[in-house]
Amino acid sequence: MSVIQTIRDKAAWIIIAAIALALIAFIVQDAFQGRGGGMFGGSSDVIGKVNGKKIDAYEFDSRYKAAEQNYQAQNYPVDERLRGQIRESLWNEYVEDAILGNEFEKIGFAEIGKDERGDILYGENPPQMLRQQFTDPKTGAYDAHTAYQTINQLKKNTPQFNSFYGEFLPALEKARMKEKFVSLISNSAYTPKWLVEKMNTENSQVSNISYVNIPYSSVGDSAIRVTDEDVKQYVNENKEAYQQDEARGIEYVMFDAAPTAADSAVSYEAVATVKNEFAAAPEKDVESFLLRNNSELPYYNAYVLGSNMKVSNADSIKQLGDGQVFGPYLDGGNYTIAKMIGRRAIPDTVKVRHILVKIADPQAGQVRTDSAAKFLIDSITTAIRNGASFDSMVVKYSDDMGSKETHGEYTFESNKFGQLSREFAEAAFYGNAGDKKTVKVENSSYSGYHYIEVINQKNIGTAFKVAYLSRPIIASAETVNGASTAAAQFALDSKDKKSFDENAKKKNLNKYPAMDIKPLESGIPGLGDNRELVTWMFRTAKPGQVAERYYQIGDKFIVPVLVAAYEKGNMSVDRARPLVEYKVRNKKKAAEIVKKVGGANTLDGISKAVNQPVLKADSISYASPFVPNVGNEPKLIGAAFCKNFQTAVSTPIVGEIGVFYLKIDNLGAQPNPNFDVKQMQMMMNQQQRMVGMRVIEAMKKSADIKDYRINFF
Known part of the structure; x- marks a missing residue:
């Protein structure tokens, strides 16, 4: 028993020592090969360096996420391509800040002071956003006083305050510093008269x-x-x-998982099966019917002018009677059935003016009860009917800040109907010119009571309300599994470039090239986005190496082999x-x-x-x-x-x-009788001063920039 215990004790120490050595090896390896290049190329919190100045990865990521959220808030489709553009723009900003910061320090540029900040916001050339918001519609002049009062009324720690003082104003100050620097460089360029005369003599x-x-x-x-x-x-x-810049090149074979003819037939049948049920659905149930049947196109509960109907088979659809259906027909990658809901005459363009009394706006620090808002809008309506100036009512009472300078007026085209609150849109488009009415809008940034006057309507024509039941043609599991299995087997059988080529020939597969792929590209140009594939090219693969698995791009499964690796510097032979x-x-x-x-x-x-x-x-x-x-x-x-x-x-x-x-x-x-030395000198001076716009790019080229982004994205 004691012998066994001794062996156990020694074995335990051996195991502990082995674990410790493995941990040490892991740490050492991470130090040399870790994110950002390890201890000798940056660390996990450094995404790059510009002339020795570090760019913090966590700060970069925080600003990137804020920018992405801003795009999402504006309903932009944030895909991998847009993410790459955001990162590139942010990176260029960091690089420019680092380069210019050093130059500002060398030449003694002071930070923007209070007086200059006031000139930026309220001077002769205010920011475009402020100019648009605070221009007097009657005189066309910028109302700096109103702008000053409005900005000073921003309450601390609100989203508006943080956005203005944390993002907008610093960006303006940075732009002013850059403008001063470029101007300094531009104004230093000069072409003397003797040089102009010498050039004219030579050119003659x-x-x-x-x-x-x-x-x-x-x-x-x-x-x-x-x-x-x-x-x-x-x-x-x-x-x-x-x-040359750092780049990679691959060849790849492709296994297509696009829907087959059999898959298309199944999709067609799925739509055709519910055609009669769709036709029988009453108008009030159409929207829920489309939701229950997973329609790709949601119900657009509005009328569309015939001239604006850009859908497949539009002419046939317009001929339908109310309640009739057309289809299934192929529309892009979907099978679709169209159902005519109804038709009516509407204008293509309307001009309205309105006064908004909001019920509640917590962001603006304004809260008003429903009854108080209703009482105020009724009072405004009565005053206008009794001869009060609409313009003065707008300026004094309207909570729509965007229309105060335009007398409360808006012009809308019919294709913007869906972007408006339904109650507002129906009053503008479904009524008649000269109509005056009050509507209540809910669940919108313009929630409250709107007093609306329809000033005029133009180009009235027949519009149609159509519901579309649309389903995509989807590849079956059998089709997808077949393509992915074939791709996985090809990757397993291809150990190197030679076997890759042999297997492609044996299976009669085309090889496609994709060259000059940059480290931060979102995917393969012309094929689609797959950031993971690009990462494999730069972090893992060596020339001649075949990926151990396939990569999916859209409905394609591809197996790549790295055929070229170009490092930054002189071009390879x-x-x-x-x-x-x-x-x-x-x-x-x-x-x-x-x-x-x-x-x-x-x-x-x-x-x-x-x-x-x-x-x-x-x-x-x-x-x-x-x-x-x-x-x-x-x-x-x-x-x-x-x-x-x-x-x-x-x-x-x-x-x-x-x-x-x-x-x-x-x-x-040859004499040049039309030569004007002063005019030529002026023109050459203008050309010389263009150097100010190019100097920053020249500084970037000469800067020592270490880019570790590939290790993070």
């Missing part, structure tokens, strides 16, 4: 030359070999022109070759041409050596990059004005289409 020059053009095509491509080393050397010599191979080849051809010319030092001698004629070009302009009958040859233009070549043949000029030798026959100038 003309040259007549004799030349020999030995085209690169005179040397066969087969005689010139461009090696990988040649390409690499060319890229290294021209680094600025051949930089395989990526650069299509761009530079012809340039390297022409460079080598130029050397062969020069060798063939040998020691010939006259145009006639060169002409005989290469069997090319001596040509002439007259009136070459210094200001133009083009040579008549030759094309874009800036080096040839430059040599045509080199005085050394008036007495001797030029050295070889390696151009775009060939090698040139020239001799200047005559140099002269």
Whole structure:
């Protein structure tokens, strides 16, 4: 027993030691490879660095979530693509803030003070949002006093206060600082008069030359070999022109789980089965019927002008009698039955004016009982009927702040009917011009009593109320399972690029390329969004590696293999070759041409050596990059004005289409009687000042930016 106990005791220590070592290994590995690059590339709370300044991941995430919630509150469809755009915009803001912050400190820019803040909000150029809200409709002037009073009345710790002082005002101050910086750079640019005159003198020059053009095509491509080393050397010599961002490239095979013909038939039958029941449903039950039957299209309980009906089979639907149905018919990816509910005449456009008395508005700090609101709206109505000014009633009593400056007036098109409160919309569109009535609106930001006057109605036509029972054509479980199983088996059988290619050929599957995928893209361009797939490319996969599983994009299951991994810096040889191979080849051809010319030092001698004629070009302009009958040859233009070549043949000029030798026959100038030095100077100064708008992008390029976002998203 004691022996067994001894073994147990020792084994326990061995197990404890093994666990401890595993934990240490895990921690060390996390330090080197953790989020943000580990201890040597940032930490889990650092999403990036700009010139050594850290961008906090938690702060970034907090601001990102606030932005996403703001889009959702405005009913934007927040998908992966929009999320990526939000993150990119926020990242650029952080980078710009870090770069400009350093520059502001260097040049002594002070923070925005109270006086300048007042100028931003109430000066001659107020923010557009304030200008729209506080412009006097009669004079068209900005009412800074009212704006000041309204802003000062914002109560602390309310959503409006926090939004204004926490987001809106800081953004305005930041924009003002940036504007001052750009203006400082722009105003530092200046073109002196002597430079303008010198440029005019040079641009007035003309040259007549004799030349020999030995085209690169005179040397066969087969005689010139461009090696990988040649390409690499060319890229290294021209680094600025051949930089690349981090990117990945894949090939993939695709297994389609789109509905089959059999699936389509099942979907059709499901809709056709309830056709008679839908036709028999009374109007009051139509909405609940569509809900019970899971219609893709909700019931739009309003009339739509015939000219605005943009649905499939609209002409046939308009011919239906009340209560009749049409279908099932194919509408996009759905089978649909249309039921005519009714028809009536409505205007395409209405103009109304109204006064709103809210019942309750906790955000504005205003609470009014229903009876008090009803009493006030009745009093306003009576006053107007007895001759009181509508405009004065609007200014004094209306709780619709957005229409105070427009006398309470709104113009609506009929396609905006569904965006209005039903009671308000029906009063405006279903009544007649000249109608005056009070309606009560509930469950809206405009809840309360509205006194409405219909000023006019235009373009009255026949409108239709139609209910649509619509169901999508859905792939069956058998179809989906078949595609996913085939994709999973392909991934299991394909261990590397070679077996991937063999299996694709064996199964007669097409291979599709997707190249130049950036680290923060939402998915595969042209295919769809799948952020998880992009993450696999950058965090896990090595060139030649096949994904261990499939990725689903829409109704497609794909299995990818990573075929290219490009790191930031000089272009790799395989990526650069299509761009530079012809340039390297022409460079080598130029050397062969020069060798063939040998020691010939006259145009006639060169002409005989290469069997090319001596040509002439007259009136070459210094200001133009083009040579008549030759094309874009800036080096040839430059040599045509080199005085050394008036007495001797030029050295070889390696151009775009060939090698040139020239001799200047005559140099002269053409007068420019319309030249206005002051106007030209002014125009050049304006162009120079554009540099202020480009300087920030130039600063970004020269900044030391470490981007760890791929480890977070």
